[in-house]
Amino acid sequence: MKKEKLSIDDITLKDERFRISYxxxxxxxxxxxxxxxxxxxxxxxxxxxHIILVSGWKRVLACAELAIxxxxxxxxxxxxxxxxxIKAFYENLTTREFSLLEKAEILNRLKRFGEDExxxxxxxxxxxxxxxxxxxxxSLMAISQLEPEAKRFIQxxxxxxxxxxxxxxxxxxxxRLLFPLLSPLSQNKKKExxxxxxxxxxxxxxxxxxxxxxxxxxxxxxSEKLSSLQKAEKVRFLLKRKRYPAFSSWEESFESLLKKMxxxxxxxxxxxPYFEDEEFSVTFTFENKEKFSANLLKLQELASxxxxxxxxxxxx
Amino acid sequence: xxxxxxxxxxxxxxxxxxxxxxxxxxxxxxSQIPIVAIENPRDLIENIRxxxxxxxxxxxxxxxxxxxxxxxKPCPCTPYYIGCNYFIINLDLNCPLDCTYCILQQYLSxxxxxxxxxxxxxxxxxxxxxxxxRAGILRIGTGExxxxxALDHLTENSKGLISYFREKRNALxxxxxxxxxxxxxxxxxxxxxxxxxxxxxSRRIVREEEGGAxxxxxxxxxxxxxxxxxFRVGFHFDPIIRYPGWEDxxxxxxxxxxxxxxxxxxxWISLGSLRFPPSLKTIIKERFPSTKIIFDExxxxxxxxxxxxxxxxLELYKKIIDLIKNWGGEKIPLYFCMESKEIWRxxxxxxxxxxxxxxxxxxxxxxxxxx
Numbered sequence: 252m253k254k255e256k257l258s259i260d261d262i263t264l265k266d267e268r269f270r271i272s273y274x275x276x277x278x279x280x281x282x283x284x285x286x287x288x289x290x291x292x293x294x295x296x297x298x299x300x301h302i303i304l305v306s307g308w309k310r311v312l313a314c315a316e317l318a319i320x321x322x323x324x325x326x327x328x329x330x331x332x333x334x335x336x337i338k339a340f341y342e343n344l345t346t347r348e349f350s351l352l353e354k355a356e357i358l359n360r361l362k363r364f365g366e367d368e369x370x371x372x373x374x375x376x377x378x379x380x381x382x383x384x385x386x387x388x389x390s391l392m393a394i395s396q397l398e399p400e401a402k403r404f405i406q407x408x409x410x411x412x413x414x415x416x417x418x419x420x421x422x423x424x425x426x427r428l429l430f431p432l433l434s435p436l437s438q439n440k441k442k443e444x445x446x447x448x449x450x451x452x453x454x455x456x457x458x459x460x461x462x463x464x465x466x467x468x469x470x471x472x473x474s475e476k477l478s479s480l481q482k483a484e485k486v487r488f489l490l491k492r493k494r495y496p497a498f499s500s501w502e503e504s505f506e507s508l509l510k511k512m513x514x515x516x517x518x519x520x521x522x523x524p525y526f527e528d529e530e531f532s533v534t535f536t537f538e539n540k541e542k543f544s545a546n547l548l549k550l551q552e553l554a555s556x557x558x559x560x561x562x563x564x565x566x567x
Numbered sequence: 568x569x570x571x572x573x574x575x576x577x578x579x580x581x582x583x584x585x586x587x588x589x590x591x592x593x594x595x596x597x598s599q600i601p602i603v604a605i606e607n608p609r610d611l612i613e614n615i616r617x618x619x620x621x622x623x624x625x626x627x628x629x630x631x632x633x634x635x636x637x638x639x640k641p642c643p644c645t646p647y648y649i650g651c652n653y654f655i656i657n658l659d660l661n662c663p664l665d666c667t668y669c670i671l672q673q674y675l676s677x678x679x680x681x682x683x684x685x686x687x688x689x690x691x692x693x694x695x696x697x698x699x700x701r702a703g704i705l706r707i708g709t710g711e712x713x714x715x716x717a718l719d720h721l722t723e724n725s726k727g728l729i730s731y732f733r734e735k736r737n738a739l740x741x742x743x744x745x746x747x748x749x750x751x752x753x754x755x756x757x758x759x760x761x762x763x764x765x766x767x768x769s770r771r772i773v774r775e776e777e778g779g780a781x782x783x784x785x786x787x788x789x790x791x792x793x794x795x796x797x798f799r800v801g802f803h804f805d806p807i808i809r810y811p812g813w814e815d816x817x818x819x820x821x822x823x824x825x826x827x828x829x830x831x832x833x834x835w836i837s838l839g840s841l842r843f844p845p846s847l848k849t850i851i852k853e854r855f856p857s858t859k860i861i862f863d864e865x866x867x868x869x870x871x872x873x874x875x876x877x878x879x880x881l882e883l884y885k886k887i888i889d890l891i892k893n894w895g896g897e898k899i900p901l902y903f904c905m906e907s908k909e910i911w912r913x914x915x916x917x918x919x920x921x922x923x924x925x926x927x928x929x930x931x932x933x934x935x936x937x938x
Contacts (some may be wrong), residue, residue: 372617385619386853454862495864498876525866527877529909567913 252325252338254292257302259315259322262295266303269296269336271349271356273399274406280313289314292323294342296335302326306339333364344378351394351415352406354379358388359395381412390416401426404433411438417445421459428463431472435480436487444487447494462493501526504565512558518546522566529566572720572748573663575629575680578602579611583633587684590631593721597629608632612677622854625678626663629721634658634683639696642711645905647869649919651837652926653706656693658683658724659713664745665778667855668806671712673847680713682722690731701737703923704930710743710764717746725751733758739834739930741801745780747789757797762834764801765790767824769816772808776858783820787827794832805839805904807883808860809875818890825894835929836891839904840883841865842874869907877910884914900929 293307304311305327314322329335340357343349349357357379361371368388376383381391394405394415401423405415418426418433429448433441452459462468471477471485492499505522514520518535533550537543553559578597582604584590594602605611608630615624638657644650660681661671683689697705709715709728719725725742729752732740742752743764752763765786768776773783781789794800802824807817841860843851848861865873874880888901902925903911911918919925 368619369614369617373613383617385617385621386849450862454859495866495876497864497879498866501876501878523869525868525876527866527869527907 252294252327254323254325256321257295257324258320259311260320261302262311262324263301263303264311266298266301268298268332269303269305269339269360270308271343271353271360272308273352273356274403275309277309277313277316280309281316284310284313284317284319289319289322291346292325294327294339295324296327296329305335306342333361333366336360336364340375349379350406351410351412352402354381355391355395358391362392387412390419393419398423398426400430404430408434408441409438410441414438414442414445417442417449420449421445425459425463428460431479432483432486435478435483440483440487444483444490447487447490451490451493498525501565505562508558508561508565512553512556514553515549518549520562526566529563531562573680573717575600576627578629578631579605579608579679581605581608581630581632584631584684587633587686589682589684589686589722589724592723593629593631593682593684596721600629608677608679608681612679615678616676621678622665622672625661626665626680628679630677630679630681631684632681633685634688638683638689638692639707645870645872648905648907649903649911649925651706651902651904651929652923653708653711654696655711656689656707656709656728657712658689658709658728659715659718659722661712662714663717664714664780666745666780667776667778667851667858668808668841668843668847668860670843670847672850672854673844675712680718682718686724686727693731697735697738703737704926705738706741706926706929707732707738708741708743708764710741714744714746715742716744716748716752719748719751723751726755729755729758729761732761735760743801743803745777745786747781747785749789749793752793752798753796757799759799762799762801763790763793764803764834766803766805767820768804768806768808769813769820771810771812771816776808776860784823787820787824790824791827794828798832799834800828800832801834801836803837803839803904804887805837806841807838807887808841809863809879809883810860813883814886817887821887821890821894825891825896830895830899833896833899835900835902836896837902837904838884838887839906840875840880842868842872842905844872848873870905877907880906880910881913884910888914902929 289310291307291310293310294305295302296305311322327335327338329338358371358375361375362368366375368385372383372385372388376387381387390412394402397405397419401418404410405418410418418429421429429445432444436444448459448462452462467489468486471482471489474482477485509520518533520531520533522531535546537546575597578594578600580590580594580602585604611630615621615628618624634657640655640657642650642653642655660675660677661679662669663680709724716725728740728742732738739760739762741762741764743766745766749763767783767786770783773780790800790802804817845867851858851861864876864879866876868874875883884903891899891901901915903915908918919928
C-alpha cells in the first residue's frame, strides 16, 4: 500500500462497490477533523481508470463538508476485488463496531466478490459476532438487498437483527405502511407488531398489505386527534387482539372486572403471565404503618365485593 | 402395510468404530451404499452444519460412531411443569422421518442420522444404572432423540434391548415409534415389562405435518399385530394440534384404535399439546413454509416454550380424554407430557404427588414387576 495525497475531486464517489456504511451522522467526525485533522487515511484503489474509495466514506464525506480539497490516502495496488475488500474489512474490524446494516453489507460484498459461502459462515460471521449458520446469512443478505428507504429505517432506528430480519420478509409496499407505525415504538414493540402481523397474515392467508389497509387500521391512521405514538399503540393492540383472540378476551374480562370494582391504582393485582397458573399477586408500597393498614383495609373491602370472586372464576 | 425402511445415501464410519459387531451388521446390510471412513465425526458434522439444507442432507447420511459419554440420561422434560421421571437411552440420534414440529431440528447440533455402535458399553452402563436405581421401577426408552424402530431393520437393536430388559425386574422398557418397522419385534417373545408404543395423530396432521411417516391406520394396524403377539402397547397423542375439525378427526383415530386393540393390552396413553421453543419457530417457518400450525394461539409458557393458551389446551385434553374413556379406555393410565398441575387437576381430576407417584401409576397395569 502506498500513501499519497489526493484531491477529493479525483475520487469517484459514485462507485460504491466497496461501500458498507450508509445513513450516518457526520457531526462528531467533522468536529474531530476540525480539531486534529484527518489522522487515519482512507483506502482507495484504481478501477477502470478511476480512483475509487474502498474504505473511509465517513472520513471523505466529512472532509468534503469541511471543504478540505486534498487528503492523505492509502492506495491499494491489489487487483482482486475480494482481496481489496478483505483489506478494508480488517482495517475497520479492529477500530470500530459495525452496525447491523454494515454487517449485512459486508456479507453481501464478500459473497458478491466471490468468497465461498461456507467460508463466510465459518470465518467471517463469527468475526462479526453473528451465529455461524446459513439462515442468519440469508436473513442478512435479504437486509442488504432492501430498498434504500428500508435500509435507512433500520440504520436510523438501530434495529436489532430479529425485527430487522422480520421487516425484510415483508414487501416494499407493506414496509412503507409499516414505517410510521414502527417508528415511535420501542424495539420490543416493533418486533411484536412485525411478528403478529406476519403470523396473522400466514394464518389467514391474507397479505399483510391488506391487513394494514383494513378499515379499522386506516381509521386509526387517519385520525387527527391521535399522536403518532398513540396511533402505533392502538394498531399494536389491535394486531395483538387478532393474533391472540382468546388470551386478549381473558385479559379484557380481567381488566373490565377491575374497572367495575374501581380497583385502586396504588394497589397492583396481576395474574401469572398468560393466566398459566391460577394464582394472582398483589403489590403495594407503603412508607409507614398507617399507609400499610389503609391498603390492607382497602384490600379487605375489595375482597368482600361480589366481583372479586369472579376474578377466580375467570381463571378456572 | 408399507414398511418405511430407511436407506442412507452414504455411510460415514468413524475409523475406531469399524470393529464393533453392530457396525459390521449394518455395513453388511448396506453393501450397496458408499462407505466413507472418517477420523473425527466432529469435522463432518461441522461441515454439514454450515452447508445448505442441513436437516435434509443430514437425513441422507448415516453416521456410525461411538457414544463417548453416558448412554442413559434423565429425559430433559421441561422446567416448571410436571415431569414423568422417564429415562432415555441415547442409542440412535435423529430420525429419517421429517415432522414439521420435530424438536430434534433445534435440539440436536448433529444433523446426521447417527447410530452408536459400542453396545457393550451400553449394557455395562445399564447394569450399573439399574443397580443404582434398584429401589423403584424405572421407565426407560429409546424414542426421545430418535425413533426407536426407524432404523431397526439395519441395527436390530430392538432384539438386543428386549433381551436385555426382559430379565430386569425394576425397569420398563418402552420402544416408541411412528413407523411400522416391526419385523424384528414380531420375531421376539414378549415380556410384560416391554412396551411398544406409537405416536398417533389425526389423519390431517399425519398427512400435512409428519413427512415420511406411515398413515395412522398403518400404525394402529402395526400396534394391533404387536399386541396380538402378546406385547403391551402404549400410545402417545403428542403433539395434539388444533385446527378446524380437529375434534372429529382425533375422534376417528381414537375410535379406530379401540376397535383394533384390546384396551387390556394398552400400558398407557400420554397426551401432549403442540409446544416448542421459540427458536424452533424460525426453523419451521424456513423449512416448512406451508405449515400453519405455528401461527395458532401459542403463548409463552412458564418454561419459555410456546404452547397453546391454557383454556385451549384444556379444551383439547378434556375432549380427547372423554373420547378415550367413551371408547373403552377408562382403566388405561393416562398422563400428560410436560403439563402444569392445573391441567392435570382440571382434565384428569388428580395431580401426581411427586414423580414416584406418577411412576407407580404408570407401572400399575403391568402388575408388580419385582419378584
